[in-house]
Amino acid sequence: MIGAILLLGFVFLMLAGVPIGIAMGVSGTIAVVMTGLEMPWFGLFTVQQNFEAGIGKYPLLALPMFVLVGAAFDRSGVAQRMVNFATAVLGRGPGMLPIVVIVVAMILGGISGSGAALAAAIGSVMVGAMTKAGYPRAFSATVIGSATATDILIPPSLAFVIYSILVPGVSLPELFAAGMVPGVLAGLALIVPAWWISRRHGFGKAESQEPRPPFWKSLREASWGLVTPVLILGGMRAGWFTPTEAAVVAAVYVLGLGLFIHRTIGWRDLYDIFSEAAVVSAVILVILGLAGIFAYCIQTLGIVDPIVAWFSESGWNSLFTLIVVLVVLKLVGMFLDGVSVFMVFLPLLVPLIKLFGWDPVWFGVLVTMVIALGQFTPPLAVNLLVACRLSQVAVEETLPWVGWFFLSFAMAIAAVVCWPGLALWLPKAVGY
Numbered sequence: 001m002i003g004a005i006l007l008l009g010f011v012f013l014m015l016a017g018v019p020i021g022i023a024m025g026v027s028g029t030i031a032v033v034m035t036g037l038e039m040p041w042f043g044l045f046t047v048q049q050n051f052e053a054g055i056g057k058y059p060l061l062a063l064p065m066f067v068l069v070g071a072a073f074d075r076s077g078v079a080q081r082m083v084n085f086a087t088a089v090l091g092r093g094p095g096m097l098p099i100v101v102i103v104v105a106m107i108l109g110g111i112s113g114s115g116a117a118l119a120a121a122i123g124s125v126m127v128g129a130m131t132k133a134g135y136p137r138a139f140s141a142t143v144i145g146s147a148t149a150t151d152i153l154i155p156p157s158l159a160f161v162i163y164s165i166l167v168p169g170v171s172l173p174e175l176f177a178a179g180m181v182p183g184v185l186a187g188l189a190l191i192v193p194a195w196w197i198s199r200r201h202g203f204g205k206a207e208s209q210e211p212r213p214p215f216w217k218s219l220r221e222a223s224w225g226l227v228t229p230v231l232i233l234g235g236m237r238a239g240w241f242t243p244t245e246a247a248v249v250a251a252v253y254v255l256g257l258g259l260f261i262h263r264t265i266g267w268r269d270l271y272d273i274f275s276e277a278a279v280v281s282a283v284i285l286v287i288l289g290l291a292g293i294f295a296y297c298i299q300t301l302g303i304v305d306p307i308v309a310w311f312s313e314s315g316w317n318s319l320f321t322l323i324v325v326l327v328v329l330k331l332v333g334m335f336l337d338g339v340s341v342f343m344v345f346l347p348l349l350v351p352l353i354k355l356f357g358w359d360p361v362w363f364g365v366l367v368t369m370v371i372a373l374g375q376f377t378p379p380l381a382v383n384l385l386v387a388c389r390l391s392q393v394a395v396e397e398t399l400p401w402v403g404w405f406f407l408s409f410a411m412a413i414a415a416v417v418c419w420p421g422l423a424l425w426l427p428k429a430v431g432y
Contacts, residue, residue, distance in 0.1 A: 003301040006031040010294070020340045021283075025051075025290030031297040047293055054292020055285050057165050058244065059172055063284060065247030066158055068277035069254050070118075073108075075273065076257045077264035078225040079121040082108060083129075085222035088213040095198035097130050097207055098143045099191050105147035106187040107229065109154035119148040119383045123390035133207035138388075138397035139197070142376070145384030145398070146190050146405040149372040153183035155233060156243075156250060159342070159371060162288070163364045166295075166346045167353070170360050172243045173236055177427040178361050182369060182416050189412035193404040224261050228253060237430055291343035298347050308351045318356040322417065325349065326370050333374030341371055362416075365423040369413045377406060 006027050013023035029047050073079075086100045086107075101122060108118055123144045130140040152159040155176035164172040198204050231253065232246050241249060255273075258265030265273070297303075311321060333341050349367075353360050375383040378395050384402070388395050416422050 002031050002034050003303045005034065006294075006297050006301065007303070020344075021287035021290045024287075024294035024343065028290070028293035028297045031301065032293070035301070046296065050292045050296040051289040054289040054295075059161055059165055060285070060288070062156075062161055062244040062247035063158060064277060064281035065244075065251045066156055066161070067281045067284070068251045068274070069156075069247070071273045071277040071280070072251070072254050072258060072265065073118065073121055075265050075269060076254050077262035078222075078228075078254070078257060079104065079108065080125050081218070081221045081262070082225050083122070083125050084213045085218040085226075088215045088218040092210055092212050093208045094202065094204040095195040097126070097133055097135065097204055098140075098194035098198055101126050101130075101143050102147040102150075102187055102190050102194060105144075106150050106154060106184065107226070109151040109183065109229075118151045119144055119386040120390065122148060123387050127387075127391050130204075133204045133210065135198070135203045137391040138393045139203060139401050141384065141387040141391040141393055142398045142401040142405060143190075143194050144390075145376040145381065145387035146402070146409070147187070148383045148387075149375040149409075150183050150187050150190070152368055152372050152375070153179045153186060153365070154229075155179055156247060157368070158284075159368045160364065161243075162342050163346070163368065166342060167350055167360050167364065170364060174361055174427045175364055176233065176236070176243065177430055178365050178423045179368065180426055181422050182365050182412070185415065185422065186369065186372065186409060186412045189408040190405055193408045197401060197404060224257055287340070287343065294343070295347040303348075305351075307348060308355055311352060312355060318358070319417075321352070321356060322358065322366075325352065326366060326413070326417075329367060329370050330373060330377075333371055334377055334379060341374075342367075359420060359424060361427065362420045362423045366413065366416055369409075369416065373406065373409050373413065376402060378402070 009027035009030055010023050013026060014020060018026070029044070032044065032047055082104045083100060086103050087096075090096050090100055090103070105118060105122060108121070123141075126144060127137070127140055130143075131137055135143075151157070157176070157179060160172060160175040160179060164170045164175055228250070232250050235241050235249065236243060236246050255265065255270075259267070314321075316324070329341060329345065332345070349363075352358075353363055375381055378384065378399070381395070384395060384398065388398065
């Protein structure tokens with residue numbers, strides 16, 4: 001009875017427009033009070049304990065730093081220099097600018113840590129260039145929104161940080177390594193429709209008339225940005241610093257680039273950058289704390305047990321169950337952001353991971369890929385919304401194009417489902 005009130009109250013509050021974190025906290029608190037009517041203060045001390053437990057985890061120290069990197073990233077000047085270098089390497093011609101966007105998004109995914117920040121940084125550079133070259137603004141927004149979805153797969157990734165906290169026994173460095181190959185695969189999957197659509201519709205005919213940036217000059221200017229992912233990931237693998245310390249290194253490095261190398265960040269800009277990072281970090285941490293209350297109620301009320309028993313008795317095999325779970329997460333991800341999907345569903349999914357013997361690292365990559373797909377799938381598509389705002393188009397105008405990118409990305413997810421080694425090979429190769 002109380003379990004039903006918990007879930008129905010949560011759904012009702014969300015439908016009423018209450019923010020998802022507040023909905024989880026309020027419904028969880030009501031459930032705690034109903035179960036603790038005979039306890040002092042109705043057992044409300046458990047609310048405070050589980051809120052603190054939800055955020056009192058060492059890996060979460062990395063989260064504010066990664067958010068700070070995202071806040072400073074679009075002001076550091078790295079994106080423009082990386083675009084020039086990618087253009088110098090790939091050349092000019094119809095269909096090449098979209099490929100430049102996707103390649104740059106994959107490279108900078110190792111710096112930003114935030115898909116929305118990456119979409120803003122690349123969009124501010126590329127929307128005008130793509131429009132001038134003859135690409136429709138709606139198509140440009142689709143390319144930018146989908147390309148920056150690879151950011152949460154290629155480390156550093158806030159999604160992987162949260163997953164490693166919520167799923168016991170999963171190493172964050174192992175998750176980072178596991179996301180590399182699927183992240184590259186997802187990027188290649190986006191390149192195919194971007195190039196094909198451009199060629200089929202004759203987009204970018206004016207692009208070949210633009211001069212090609214000089215290779216060595218663009219390489220010299222982009223070298224500071226290119227070395228960043230190597231520094232962060234190589235430093236973790238070499239044991240120079242932990243993932244949490246890597247977040248600090250990334251933040252200091254990106255700020256240093258903007259302040260001293262590219263000089264695109266002034267000292268007066270630091271207040272706005274740190275303020276933005278503090279607000280965003282506080283919001284995420286509050287959601288995590290409130291989700292801790294909700295997860296505690298799910299576990300103590302035994303809500304998970306009937307669900308696991310139902311799947312166990314359904315007769316479904318492991319593959320079919322996995323497909324069903326991923327489809328459900330995808331449908332939910334069309335209306336909720338990625339962090340919320342993790343918060344609500346991972347406490348329910350951990351027992352299923354154990355029941356069917358799924359590798360938790362492989363499963364984490366799959367779930368993150370599904371969430372990445374949701375970042376450019378309307379109606380709630382954070383990256384696509386940012387790209388549309390910069391392109392000055394409505395989300396509805398991207399519908400003729402976004403379906404092709406959706407289909408190609410979904411095929412990349414299917415490949416990781418069929419061949420788990422795509423995610424698990426690199427962690428084993430580097431010794432995790």
